[in-house]
Amino acid sequence: MKTRSLLPLAALWLAASAAQALPSGAAATAASKAVRGCHLPGVTDTLRCVTIDVPVDHAKPGGDKLKIHVTIAPAHRQGTRGDPLFVLAGGPGEAGSDVAPLLSTAFNRVRATRDIVFIDQRGTGRSGKLDCKSKPEHERMTEDQLEAELRSCIAATKAPFAAYTTDAAARDIEAVRTALGYGTVNVFGGSYGTRLGQAYARLYPQSVRSLVLDGVAAPDQVIPAGAKDGQAALDKLFAQCAKDAGCNKTYPNLRAEYEGLVAKLEAAPLKLNLPDPRTAQPVEITMTASRFLGTVHGILYSPADARRLPFLVHSAAQGRWQPFIARQNLSGDFGGEGHIATLLHFAVVCAEDVPRMTPELLAADKGKLTKTLADKIPSLCKALNVPAVPYKEPARIEAPALLLSGALDPVTPPHRAETAAKYMSRAQHVVVDNVGHGVSQLGCAPRLLRAFLDKPQDKLDAACLKEIPPPTFQLGSFGPQP
Template identity: 40%
Template sequence: MKICRTRHGGRLAILAALLTALLGAQHRAEAATKACRIDGIPNELQCGSVQRPLDPARADGPQVEIHYLVVPAMARNKQPDPVVMLAGGPGQSAIGIAPMVMARLARLNNRRDLVFIDQRGTGKSAPLECADESRLPLSQVADEAASLRRVDACREQLKKLPYGDLRFFSTTIAMQDFDAVRAALGAERWNLIGGSYGTRAALEYQRQFPQRVRRTVIDGVAPPDLVLPESLSTDVQAALDAEFKACEGEPACAKRYPQLRQQWEQVLASLPRSVSVRHPVTNEPATFTLTRTTLLRAIRGPLYVPAMTSMLPAAIQSAARGNFDFLGGLGGSMASNKATRLAMGMHFSVICAEDAPRLGKGGEAPARDMGRIDAELYERVCRDWPRADVPAAFYQVPPAQSPVLLLSGGADPVTPPRHAERIAKALGAKTQHIVVPQAGHGVMGLGCMNEVLYRFIDARTDDTALPQEAGCAARIPRPPAFQPIVRTEVQP
């Protein structure tokens, strides 16, 4: 009887210890957050923050506060592994885009918490924001020298902040912040979803903390070794050329815009020239000198979204006839969206540290129209921008220890499939690369892709997580060329 009591007592002690550990983890998660609400999400949420050293080597030095948002799982018997969204840019606020992405993550949210972390330098986490230029007069926007002076002024203002040492806003350090948030929430592992620059961040988190990752989705892959200022011009050129070719192959488009390429070349050859357009944000009339560089940068925005790309033929034809309103409106279509606006100080801190030192070493030739306009811009900005020390291992992508789903849009003008293809090879056997031929920058928001993401992350075992079938998205057609409505006078 004595031995029996001791055996039962041991079992009770073990159960008590396990219960204490579970309650302790739950208490840590609850203590890390407090109830909050944000615009665009109707239900009550949880907000929290963690204190982190600005310089990881100086724990007693200046601190930054990393803010995060938790959208609690709807079901009571939730899964222990949350889903964390890594925002794009670099420079985008994850909390800021939360209302925009909730619809595509709604099913995952049924049994998993969703976590949105403002990466250091963005949103509420030690923001490095330059002045909002969306309402600047177009004459100032088009003035390259004036734009560079504003960047220089912003850099000097940011350096005066308590956390203004711009050398400590690299992706590597930021992912250490993310792991501190994971620990504060009491999650042993979590699932990563990264879009655009968020894919680079996800790959870096996975490199540093592979044991903390259960599943990873990277959409619009921007690898750590991508020299963005060079590849950007190449990929934008390819997307523009693909639109010209598609128009030539579409009977209705070819009939309405039979000289589209020639009209584009005609517009470029006419620059610089004085144009009169309406401001895309304020709608105020403006006259300014349009330069080739300004037009080439403006053409990039519409190429991100196929529905907007379909309007380019009409806009180019209109510009060739002397009316730049349509082209100007398309080019400025993203300027007024506060949720997707970038913290440019953080943007330059990342690109100047991780990409700029490798300019000229990526093997990218100057694009036919785009030339080196992006490389030249970053060369000038990064010349005086403080740079983080980037470890050599940052540029290496080790084999994945957990399943990774890579997504690419075939019409993406900034992160096309060619970048994801080589990263899929580096990640190895636990990967699948899905290409949606007619998609632009970002695939997760398309039709049935939220179901694909759900099946991948919800799969009980790694063996059943991949492969995923995404034929529903692959069959999405290219939007036909936009046909302007022609008004005709009705005779009485």
């Protein structure tokens, strides 16, 4: 699942069966008037889409409204289960409709007996996406120019940023459940979606049958302060390369090469003249320390991607930057629709995370991978001018919960789930050795999701996840080893 916390413009600045019906019930009958067949990118099935009006401010139900887009993938077997799986995407800023392709992977077993309901959080996807236009020229702008573009985008946006909080999004979920006529629901959250899922379970405990949280954010986690977790994942990668005969032989000085590149870029940006990886036309690119570190951090999310990092670092250390630039472009491509909503991301983080970025927290957050974000975002937050959301001691969650962690995760490593589990009465935590950020679509995980949702009160036997092998390292230009 895509769970990147930054999107193209921001990332470049900071890192330089259609006939099936809806569930029965009077509310569903009313909602079904607006239901239509629809298709989403990456999904071959005809799905069902509906738009539900919610208050901009839930304290003023008679006030202005927002339209929340919901996509329903009906259960393959009708009449078998009345408890759907509500899917909450990551970011903050990713939409439920963006992760609908998970129907064929993570949710293929679950959908046999349950509706899968993808919710576009307010300000994302088809729910009034708060975004900035991504342009090809952004890749060649300086970080100051990119920040100016962001500030201009913020100033031109009339949306009430203060209304786009996790709490408001959780209340939207309840409005969706009620409008569609569902009883208790199961909630799946990935990455930031785990924060939203926990918030919903605390606000509406009577509505939640079970929780599946993949890449778990702890209640006290501050998103921009992730340098220590990122550095731990990078150190693990260096250690794995040193223990792998092929990787160690090919890149015997990997850590020194990496640290040398960081030191060189921190001393001064590097002007690169090379063929554009997309067009092959000559182009001048400025590589800065923040862009380099941001790209490295993004690569660490996926172990398969991370196993290419030694090749990318070594090539750059030898002066051949083309492979690294090509990989950097993946996080800032111009696909448009599937990108995380830039301004929604900042609205949430500026209100909920930045106010908790104390000097003590930042001093303890050792590492460099996310330091640019932590240093620069407070200034940008002033432009959004959102009030701080006070941190509250989390209430206990009584619903059964399955927590999934990848041992190599650079942003929500296992210790984050362990902290979250302290506030849950019935939590099962599964750590998968050779996995990074996102477990649900790998190996036997889809089968385990179905088993847990069928009997969430039972102990889950997750031993099969140990069979997921580590990816091989890339030792040359022809890709990873067989």
